[in-house]
Amino acid sequence: MTVVEQYVTDKNLKSRANLHARYGTKNWFEFVHAAMEWQENEHVADIGCGPGWLWSEVSSPLSILDGLTLVDTSQFLLQQAQTTVSALVKDFEPQALEASVCDLPLNDDGFDTVLALHMLYHVEDQPRAVMEFKRVCAEGGRVAISTNSLDNLARINQLGFDVFGAQKQDLGAVLFSPSRARELLEEHFESVAVHRFEDNYEISDAKDIAANLLSFPLGDAADSVRRKELAEALERELISVERPFVDTKVSFLLIAN
Ligand SMILES: C[S@@+](CC[C@H](N)C(=O)[O-])C[C@H]1O[C@@H](n2cnc3c(N)ncnc32)[C@H](O)[C@@H]1O
Structure with missing residues (x-):
């Protein structure tokens, strides 16, 4: 499953988001906004915006929405983001550009x-992407990047490793680790602030774990034998409300200026 195939619709993204929505005890998007400390009238580019959840999954509307530009390679998700933001601000439609981060x-x-949240792990030429961020960023501006920690959802990833032979660590972090993010930002910016987000999930329904693992390329491609193995491995965990499967979400937000 290529990146393009993965985001033709929001199906895979939603399977993963379901785990966070159902079991998260903290709101990642609120965490990002608190760390960003938005100023009035900021011009913000949200690169790899996806369906625009950053802007809608918050308890109070944000004042900077009318200075927002959305960019994504998925036409489907970009349109969703544009519709979402338009619904939040009266008489405003954000600029939405179908384009790649490497050639903005x-x-x-x-x-x-410039925001690039949980998207650089899809990009082959990450140094070029960060150079593009620097280019479009005004003097004194900032770039914020997020990615998962290598030990994000470690128990679920262990299951994926046991059944599908997937990587043992978080796939996103293997492709783009927080330390790599920091290294790239430090090449272009004087200071990089690192914010760590952690949340414990008590997962009470094994189906949510299966849906998460099957939304990634190796799970998506798995045949019926492997899918049965996954179901059996999950059965052995005896997951229930009384006996939840406990795992920890760990992500990092890096803000450079
Ligand atoms: C995991 S989603 C993250 C969405 C959003 N930033 C968030 O944090 O909720 C990754 C997004 O990056 C987009 N994407 C992948 N490769 C891209 C590229 N080269 N340029 C721009 N967007 C890209 C995908 O289409 C998808 O919408």
Whole structure:
């Protein structure tokens, strides 16, 4: 499953988000907004915006929405994001550009903040992407990147390893680790602040774990034998409300300026 195939619709993204929505005790998006400390009238580019959950999954509307530009390679998700943001601000439709992070159709120095949340692990040429962020970022502006920790959802990843032979550590973090994010940002910016997010999940329904693992490329491609093995492995865990499967979500937000 290529990146393009993965995001033709929001099916895979939703399977993963379901785990966070159902078992999360903290709100990652609120955490990001608190760390960003938005200023009035900021111009913000949200690169790899997905369906725009960052802007809608918050308890109170944000004042900076009318300075927002959305960018994504998935036309489907970009349209969802545009519709979501339009519904949040009266008489406003954000600029939405179907484009790749490595070749942004944006002017130099145009944004106070460039966001790239949980998206650089899909990108082959990550140094080039960060150079693009620097180019479109105004003097004194900032770039915020997020990615998972290598030990994110460690128990679920162990199951994926046992059944599908998937990587033992978080796939996103293997492809783009927090330390790599820091290294790339430090090449272009004077300071990089690192914010760690952690949340414990008590998962009471084995189906949610299966859906999560099957949303990734190896799980998605698994044949019926492997899928049965996964079901059996989950049965052995005897997961229930009384006996939840406990795992920890760990992500990092890095803000450079
Ligand atoms: C895991 S989602 C994250 C969405 C959103 N940023 C969030 O945190 O909720 C990754 C997003 O990156 C987009 N994407 C993948 N490769 C891209 C690229 N080269 N340029 C721009 N967007 C890309 C995908 O289409 C998808 O919407």
